[in-house]
Amino acid sequence: MFFFLLPLVILISLYDLKYHKIPNWITMPLMLLGLYVSFPGNPIIWIASAFIFSAWKFGFMGGGDAKLWIGLLWCLSSFGDGVVILMFAALMLTGVAQIVVRVLSQKRVAIGFKTAGAWRAVVFMGLLAYLH
DSSP, rough: HHHHHHHHHHHHHHHHHHOOOOHHHHHHHHHHHHHHHTTTTTTTHHHHHHHHHHHHHHSSSSSHHHHHHHHHHHTTTGGHHHHHHHHHHHHHHHHHHHHHHHHHHTOOOOOOOOOOTTTTHHHHHHHHHHOO
């Protein structure tokens, strides 16, 4: 499944960079596929999904990004519980990088400020490929 998801995430990232949107017609099937492949999952996957949902709800990430990350989380849960740790490490590292870029480019640093974020999933997939 990883080799299907990597090019998909790259394409989604390029689309997001151009249009600043991740369409539902790609994220919803990804989430459904992940649920189909991994259901019922384990408590760690459910907790991580709730955490990502909360990040969207409180404005720390866009809805498309949240659906993308939840879909990836469920699709890649076969890699074990370490995928959750790696996902959150990638989110934190790329989040810090995004804040640094905003500060250096004199853009305001605030939640709710829309920027393309799907590129962060490419970093996660790269780390996953490197470590597995």
